[in-house]
Amino acid sequence: MGRPAQIDRAAVLAASLQLADEQGLVAVTMQAVADRLGVTPMALYRHVANKADLLDGVVESILLEVPLPDPAAPWADRLTALSRGTRLAALRHPEVFPLLLQRAAATPGARRVRDVVYQALREAGLAEDDVVQLERLLATATLGFAASEAGGRFAAHSTEQLNADFERLQTMLATTILQAMEATPHVP
Amino acid sequence: MGRPAQIDRAAVLAASLQLADEQGLVAVTMQAVADRLGVTPMALYRHVANKADLLDGVVESILLEVPLPDPAAPWADRLTALSRGTRLAALRHPEVFPLLLQRAAATPGARRVRDVVYQALREAGLAEDDVVQLERLLATATLGFAASEAGGRFAAHSTEQLNADFERLQTMLATTILQAMEATPHVP
DNA sequence: ACCTGAACACCGTTCAAGT
DNA sequence: ACCTGAACACCGTTCAAGT
Numbered sequence: 001m002g003r004p005a006q007i008d009r010a011a012v013l014a015a016s017l018q019l020a021d022e023q024g025l026v027a028v029t030m031q032a033v034a035d036r037l038g039v040t041p042m043a044l045y046r047h048v049a050n051k052a053d054l055l056d057g058v059v060e061s062i063l064l065e066v067p068l069p070d071p072a073a074p075w076a077d078r079l080t081a082l083s084r085g086t087r088l089a090a091l092r093h094p095e096v097f098p099l100l101l102q103r104a105a106a107t108p109g110a111r112r113v114r115d116v117v118y119q120a121l122r123e124a125g126l127a128e129d130d131v132v133q134l135e136r137l138l139a140t141a142t143l144g145f146a147a148s149e150a151g152g153r154f155a156a157h158s159t160e161q162l163n164a165d166f167e168r169l170q171t172m173l174a175t176t177i178l179q180a181m182e183a184t185p186h187v188p
Numbered sequence: 189m190g191r192p193a194q195i196d197r198a199a200v201l202a203a204s205l206q207l208a209d210e211q212g213l214v215a216v217t218m219q220a221v222a223d224r225l226g227v228t229p230m231a232l233y234r235h236v237a238n239k240a241d242l243l244d245g246v247v248e249s250i251l252l253e254v255p256l257p258d259p260a261a262p263w264a265d266r267l268t269a270l271s272r273g274t275r276l277a278a279l280r281h282p283e284v285f286p287l288l289l290q291r292a293a294a295t296p297g298a299r300r301v302r303d304v305v306y307q308a309l310r311e312a313g314l315a316e317d318d319v320v321q322l323e324r325l326l327a328t329a330t331l332g333f334a335a336s337e338a339g340g341r342f343a344a345h346s347t348e349q350l351n352a353d354f355e356r357l358q359t360m361l362a363t364t365i366l367q368a369m370e371a372t373p374h375v376p
Numbered sequence: 377a378c379c380t381g382a383a384c385a386c387c388g389t390t391c392a393a394g395t
Numbered sequence: 396a397c398c399t400g401a402a403c404a405c406c407g408t409t410c411a412a413g414t
Contacts, residue, residue, distance in 0.1 A: 003378045003414065030407060043379050051407065102286050102339040136353055137360065144332015151290040165324055172325065172364045191397045218388060231398050239388065
């Protein structure tokens with residue numbers, strides 16, 4: 001016993017993501033992933049439980065790829081930076097991104113992003129209930145747009161148009177936050 | 189020749205949708221759909237080009253299921269009615285709904301819903317460019333929420349909470365429209 | 377401990393053949 | 396015109412066996 005490992009979980013997930021980016025989600029089969037790693041399909045089962053677990057891992061790795069904004073920046077800037085970073089991650093991995101809407105938002109990668117939003121909204125002076133509800137709204141609007149764009153629902157539109165759409169979405173979300181702030185009694 | 193048809197395209201799509209609702213999207217195989225229709229898998233290929241076409245057809249049938257609001261109602265009411273109808277369609281078919289974000293919005297079913305929004309925004313007095321851009325924003329926000337809810341991203345939350353979230357989303361969208369109207373020079 | 381060979385049940389799709 | 400039988404290449408997954 002004690003055979004040196006040829007692959008590990010990270011390598012399996014990286015190969016899967018690369019394959020999806022290059023040839024589409026349907027090309028991500030256990031055999032194709034194994035091929036890319038120079039290994040037989042059966043070897044993967046020591047590192048992922050099954051194919052669903054493999055896809056969960058890929059989704060998680062995209063989430064971890066979203067850059068967190070500088071904590072020293074003003075809260076509003078942090079929110080737009082995070083939103084833009086999410087959109088860019090979607091454009092980098094259009095084949096996989098739509099899966100983000102189909103997994104429970106309870107993984108470390110999801111929490112990591114959500115906590116940035118929580119923190120920003122708290123600094124904006126919102127009540128805790130508002131913070132939690134608004135985070136869900138901001139997240140679904142952003143993810144919905146990013147997934148639509150990546151998934152091809154907007155195939156007919158130009159990049160310029162989609163950039164303008166995204167910026168208008170940002171404005172809409174900022175307005176919603178401002179209104180929530182105005183409705184919040186604040187301590188002086 | 190001239191053998192009486194046992195099945196048609198509508199029957200294939202209906203059986204597929206029913207199967208997805210009852211046993212999940214993965215259960216929708218050509219063999220399972222054929223079984224449900226009392227036919228062999230190969231018979232399906234006379235009515236759908238392939239499996240992708242079958243899924244496209246299922247998505248389209250969900251879109252056609254969204255009820256169109258009474259054209260006599262005020263435009264704002266029509267928009268919220270349409271949005272609620274979309275959400276309900278998602279909750280009826282949670283397994284398939286996430287696919288809506290992955291198909292080009294260029295089918296008759298998609299156009300049918302979009303035209304209701306166009307008409308309402310025009311009645312609100314918005315300029316044509318605004319109409320088109322706002323429709324995309326309203327649609328992605330609504331679809332993003334509905335797909336997230338249906339796809340299970342909110343699995344941890346109560347129905348009451350999600351109802352409240354959805355209503356707040358409606359308010360957010362209504363505010364965006366109002367702001368666009370205020371920024372529009374109108375003829376008296 | 378880690379990887380492989382062989383095997384199983386199932387998948388989508390084709391094509392020629394039946395009625 | 397519509398459906399079927401037989402066949403093909405490919406899937407995910409298991410289990411015992413090799414090093």
